Amino acid sequence: xxxxxxxxxxxxxxxxxxxxxxxxxxxxxxxxxxxxxxxxxxxxxxxxxxxxxxxxxxxxxxxxxxxxxxxxxxxxxxxxxxxxxxxxxxxxxxxxxxxxxxxxxxxxxxxxxxxxxxxxxxxxxxxxxxxxxxxxxxxxxxxxxxxxxxxxxxxxxxxxxxxxxxxxxxxxxxxxxxxxxxxxxxxxxxxxxxxxxxxxxxxxxxxxxxxxxxxxxxxxxxxxxxxxxxxxxxxxxxxxxxxxxxxxxxxxxxxxxxxxxxxxxxxxxxxxxxxxxxxxxxxxxxxxxxxxxxxxxxxxxxxxxxxxxxxxxxxxxxxxxxxxxxxxxxxxxxxxxxxxxxxxxxxxxxxxxxxxxxxxxxxxxxx
Numbered sequence: 001x002x003x004x005x006x007x008x009x010x011x012x013x014x015x016x017x018x019x020x021x022x023x024x025x026x027x028x029x030x031x032x033x034x035x036x037x038x039x040x041x042x043x044x045x046x047x048x049x050x051x052x053x054x055x056x057x058x059x060x061x062x063x064x065x066x067x068x069x070x071x072x073x074x075x076x077x078x079x080x081x082x083x084x085x086x087x088x089x090x091x092x093x094x095x096x097x098x099x100x101x102x103x104x105x106x107x108x109x110x111x112x113x114x115x116x117x118x119x120x121x122x123x124x125x126x127x128x129x130x131x132x133x134x135x136x137x138x139x140x141x142x143x144x145x146x147x148x149x150x151x152x153x154x155x156x157x158x159x160x161x162x163x164x165x166x167x168x169x170x171x172x173x174x175x176x177x178x179x180x181x182x183x184x185x186x187x188x189x190x191x192x193x194x195x196x197x198x199x200x201x202x203x204x205x206x207x208x209x210x211x212x213x214x215x216x217x218x219x220x221x222x223x224x225x226x227x228x229x230x231x232x233x234x235x236x237x238x239x240x241x242x243x244x245x246x247x248x249x250x251x252x253x254x255x256x257x258x259x260x261x262x263x264x265x266x267x268x269x270x271x272x273x274x275x276x277x278x279x280x281x282x283x284x285x286x287x288x289x290x291x292x293x294x295x296x297x298x299x300x301x302x303x304x305x306x307x308x309x310x311x312x313x314x315x316x317x318x319x320x321x322x323x324x325x326x327x328x329x330x331x332x333x334x335x336x337x338x339x340x341x342x343x344x345x346x347x348x349x350x351x352x353x354x355x356x357x358x359x360x361x362x363x364x365x366x367x
Contacts, residue, residue, distance in 0.1 A: 033096060033295065041291050042090035043073040044083060046103035046127075050205055051234065051260050053101060056284050060099065063288040078204050080104045080170075084111035097121040097291035104170040105130045105315075121294040124324075125287055126280075128172045128314055132322030136290050136306055137314075140278045140329045142173045146180020146231075148333040149255035152274025153227050154184065155335075156253035159193045160226030163217055165210060165239055166201040167231040172315055174201070177231045177257070179316060185229070197221050202235045210238030218246055228254040233263030233275055240271050259334055259343050261353040267339050268358060277332040277342055286327060302327065340364045 033039060041064050048054045057073055064071035072090060076083035080103050088111055090098060098120055102108035105124075109131035116122045116133040124137040153162075164181065167174030188194040198217040202210045210230070218225065223246050230236035236256035243249040250270045256263045259277040266272035290302050306325035312318050314326070334342050343349050345367045355363045 038068055038070040039097065039292055039295050040070045040072065040093070040095045041288070042087070042093070042095035042098045043071060044087050044090065044098060044100040045073070045075040046083065046101050047078045047204070048075050049078070051262075052258055052280060056280055059281075059284045060288060063285055064291075067288055067292055069288070069292060076103055078103055080107040083108060087111040087115060091115050091118055091120055095120060096295045097123065099123045099125050099287050099291060100129060101125045102127045102129050102171075105172045106170070109133075121291060123287055123290055123294075126173070126283065128311075128324070130172065130311060130315060130320060132311065132324055134324055135294050136303075136327065137309075137324045138283060138286055138290065138327045138329075139173070140283075140331050142176035143180040143183075145173075145257055145276045145278070145331050146177035146182075147184050148180075148276045148331060149177065149231065149257065149274065150181040150184035150229055152276075152333050152335060153229055153253045153255050154188075156273055157227040158188065160195070161197040161221065161224055162194050163214075163221075163225050163228045164196060164199040165213065165228060165230040165235050166199075167235060168203060168205050169201045171205070174231060175316060176314075181229050181231075197225065202231075202238070205232060205234055207234045207238030207241075210235040211241045214239040214242035215245075218242060218248075223248065225252055228252060230255055232257040233260040233266075233272070234258075236272055236275075237262055237266060240266065259339075259348060261349045264334070264339050264343050264349050264354045265356065267334070267336055268354060270336075274333060274335045277334045277348070278329070279332075279346075279348065281348065282329055286329075290327075 043057060043060055045053050045057055061071045074086035076086060083103050098115055105128050108129045112122050112129045113131045113133035122134045124134050126139045128137055166178050185194060200213050202213060228239055230239055233256035236254050240249045253273040256272050256275040259275050263272055263275045286302055293301055293303050306327055308323045309326040311320040311322050311324060332342055344351050351366050
């Protein structure tokens with residue numbers, strides 16, 4: 001008994017000398033953080049081909065450093081296995097938290113769960129990782145995104161031949177967008193007012209893939225299309241390229257998403273009809289604050305606002321069980337009537353980027 005007590009004293013002293021301290025909250029605080037050391041946050045991105053990801057990578061890195069954290073980053077270039085390997089490597093490098101934009105919400109679950117089991121706080125950023133072994137999922141109301149896309153197109157054309165151009169089938173958000181779109185379109189389909197003449201997914205959300213897909217669709221339907229519901233700005237602009245070659249751009253309404261600079265520019269030029277604004281400026285700070293608070297075991301603030309959602313409801317897959325803590329942000333429909341007020345005046349996109357090449361007489365004043 002005496003020897004055991006002495007051993008315990010020696011262990012406590014050793015830990016003190018080494019400067020190891022656990023974040024407040026006990027075992028819920030995650031991996032041990034060396035006393036006086038910075039929290040280390042790992043960023044895992046599916047790709048940088050999607051316009052928003054390199055922008056948010058830079059923002060997340062800056063925000064992390066501003067909060068006193070160390071930030072390391074990896075990009076998987078659409079390679080699911082590579083992303084899992086990179087996540088595993090960041091865990092070995094001693095990250096305390098991971099913020100993951102998953103290439104594939106199913107395959108990323110393995111690495112995310114392993115990291116979680118190792119004591120790392122795991123945040124699924126914008127895209128759901130399909131495992132209950134994550135500490136937070138932060139995104140937007142993705143079903144509402146789909147509703148807004150369909151409604152924006154229907155304001156211009158509410159009958160005829162419709163093309164559905166979805167995103168990457170490996171991205172759970174693409175499924176939720178489609179679900180929201182169909183909530184709005186199905187009643188009109190059932191009435192025979194709308195006919196879906198093509199329904200395709202765009203691998204990796206790549207605009208070039210969208211162009212090829214749309215070219216094939218237009219050939220198959222002899223250009224007889226009245227509206228296109230596309231799931232983001234990149235796929236919409238890719239489809240517009242194919243439509244332009246057939247003299248259809250600007251004549252056939254088409255939706256997008258993300259309120260990118262090229263997307264908003266296309267709106268003011270009369271190409272893209274509607275986009276959906278998701279203010280990622282709120283998502284990135286939320287991710288960093290959550291990462292730090294989760295590591296430190298904080299229960300208030302953003303952590304306290306997480307709500308439990310069933311995986312089955314978030315994925316539309318009744319076979320998935322378990323719950324994840326979810327923080328959901330609102331979205332705004334944007335068209336030519338409010339793009340200036342919503343996107344430009346808020347500073348989300350630069351005036352000159354959107355109104356470049358627009359005659360000065362047709363521009364609104366600079367904010």
